[in-house]
Amino acid sequence: MKYVDEYRDGSVATQLAAAIAAEADPQRRYAFMEFCGGHTHAISRYGVSDLLPPQVRMIHGPGCPVCVLPIGRIDQAIRLALEHKVTLCAYGDTLRVPASAGMSLLKAKARGGDIRMVYSAADALALARDEPTREVVFFAIGFETTTPPTALVLRQARQLGLRNFLVLCCHVLTPSAIGTILESQEVRQLGTVPIDGFIGPAHVSTVIGSRPYEFFAEEYRKPVVIAGFEPLDVMQAILMLVRQVNEGRCEVENEFTRAVNRDGNLKAQQHVSEVFELRKSFEWRGLGMVPYSALKIRSAYAEWDAERRYALNYQGVADHKACECGAILRGVKKPTDCKLFATVCTPDNPMGSCMVSSEGGCAAHYTYGRFRERVA
Amino acid sequence: MCLAIPARIVELLDDAQGVVDLGGVRKQISLELVDGVVIGDYVIVHVGYALSRLDPVEAERTLALFASVELPGGAAA
Numbered sequence: 001m002k003y004v005d006e007y008r009d010g011s012v013a014t015q016l017a018a019a020i021a022a023e024a025d026p027q028r029r030y031a032f033m034e035f036c037g038g039h040t041h042a043i044s045r046y047g048v049s050d051l052l053p054p055q056v057r058m059i060h061g062p063g064c065p066v067c068v069l070p071i072g073r074i075d076q077a078i079r080l081a082l083e084h085k086v087t088l089c090a091y092g093d094t095l096r097v098p099a100s101a102g103m104s105l106l107k108a109k110a111r112g113g114d115i116r117m118v119y120s121a122a123d124a125l126a127l128a129r130d131e132p133t134r135e136v137v138f139f140a141i142g143f144e145t146t147t148p149p150t151a152l153v154l155r156q157a158r159q160l161g162l163r164n165f166l167v168l169c170c171h172v173l174t175p176s177a178i179g180t181i182l183e184s185q186e187v188r189q190l191g192t193v194p195i196d197g198f199i200g201p202a203h204v205s206t207v208i209g210s211r212p213y214e215f216f217a218e219e220y221r222k223p224v225v226i227a228g229f230e231p232l233d234v235m236q237a238i239l240m241l242v243r244q245v246n247e248g249r250c251e252v253e254n255e256f257t258r259a260v261n262r263d264g265n266l267k268a269q270q271h272v273s274e275v276f277e278l279r280k281s282f283e284w285r286g287l288g289m290v291p292y293s294a295l296k297i298r299s300a301y302a303e304w305d306a307e308r309r310y311a312l313n314y315q316g317v318a319d320h321k322a323c324e325c326g327a328i329l330r331g332v333k334k335p336t337d338c339k340l341f342a343t344v345c346t347p348d349n350p351m352g353s354c355m356v357s358s359e360g361g362c363a364a365h366y367t368y369g370r371f372r373e374r375v376a
Numbered sequence: 377m378c379l380a381i382p383a384r385i386v387e388l389l390d391d392a393q394g395v396v397d398l399g400g401v402r403k404q405i406s407l408e409l410v411d412g413v414v415i416g417d418y419v420i421v422h423v424g425y426a427l428s429r430l431d432p433v434e435a436e437r438t439l440a441l442f443a444s445v446e447l448p449g450g451a452a453a
């Protein structure tokens with residue numbers, strides 16, 4: 001397939017691996033965080049880590065939208081379906097995320113909740129339009145890539161005067177999460193989790209552009225390279241990061257120029273700012289309360305805001321005691337450091353959110369990690 | 377849910393909708409977030425919406441960058 005196969009060429013990967021090995025100084029350590037779940041998935045699936053020399057290590061970041069969704073938000077969605085009897089439309093990945101008291105959206109469905117899996121926000125809107133007797137709530141989650149579609153359906157609902165369509169808004173922002181990781185105690189304590197640079201997200205950056213990362217490069221003295229999702233993109237980005245570290249540079253570089261520019265998708269940004277505004281604070285699974293890290297629906301769209309209509313208050317809920325998702329999302333621990341990994345916690349029976357989506361650190365490692373070969 | 381691959385526009389429909397070909401599978405998507413897309417363009421599709429158009433010139437440039445990697449010993453591949 002065009003724009004796919006040529007970025008997966010094995011012989012070029014070998015060349016890039018040789019170049020990384022040649023340029024990475026054996027005397028120093030390089031730890032790079034790939035922020036985005038899509039990169040985590042690509043790195044695990046194509047065994048990119050195995051091609052890297054021992055001094056270069058990849059750390060999985062919190063950029064999997066399902067993994068950072070806190071239990072309290074899933075509880076709200078379940079409450080809407082079971083207590084308020086709405087038709088809840090959700091992206092497929094959210095259905096199996098463990099919620100409070102052993103629940104999940106899937107289990108709520110088995111208990112009679114009208115919970116539908118949708119591929120896009122437009123499907124949820126269409127359902128509300130076609131079935132006006134139903135109260136349809138779209139469970140809107142995700143980073144800057146899923147936010148513009150949610151903004152569009154809210155605008156359409158208002159234009160159409162659809163009163164039976166609502167949105168439970170849980171959209172979060174990438175730059176605040178990166179900032180939180182860099183501010184976190186463990187990360188700041190030099191030597192605990194040194195992060196020498198970031199691979200910047202692919203699709204998120206098509207929307208927000210490369211400009212928002214300039215702050216991190218400057219303020220925290222960390223190089224950032226925005227990369228596409230194919231394995232050669234990731235390897236090229238690692239090479240560019242190694243070069244920045246070697247030369248003492250802290251710049252924003254863009255490997256994914258075929259889809260990302262400095263400004264991003266201005267049309268999408270405009271829709272988003274018309275419909276949403278910043279929340280003062282939002283809880284992330286693994287990162288805790290993060291100030292100004294999420295969006296809420298503006299008062300002009302209050303009639304379509306499920307949180308307001310149903311006066312949903314937010315109740316934080318702690319993760320399973322043994323689950324290390326929080327530390328994994330901050331790059332402090334690896335999936336194999338968790339006692340439950342691959343024993344109690346598997347993709348079929350996830351205990352924590354990192355095991356749910358194929359972009360989660362634990363699920364990616366379970367599915368593609370070398371650990372599998374060992375147990376097989 | 378962030379996984380998505382570049383898809384080729386094969387048909388333009390009303391209301392900023394389009395049909396893409398994803399490795400032989402046809403799918404209707406929304407083009408509301410991208411301007412000026414024509415048939416034959418490649419777009420990045422995510423949750424049913426095209427987010428950006430792929431620039432063929434930049435795509436070639438990146439491939440050339442991969443190929444220009446210096447191999448140990450100094451010879452360019």
Ligand code: SF4
Binds near residue numbers: 338354355
């Ligand atoms: S293996 Fe399961 S319980 Fe352990 S950190 Fe990962 S998701 Fe949490």
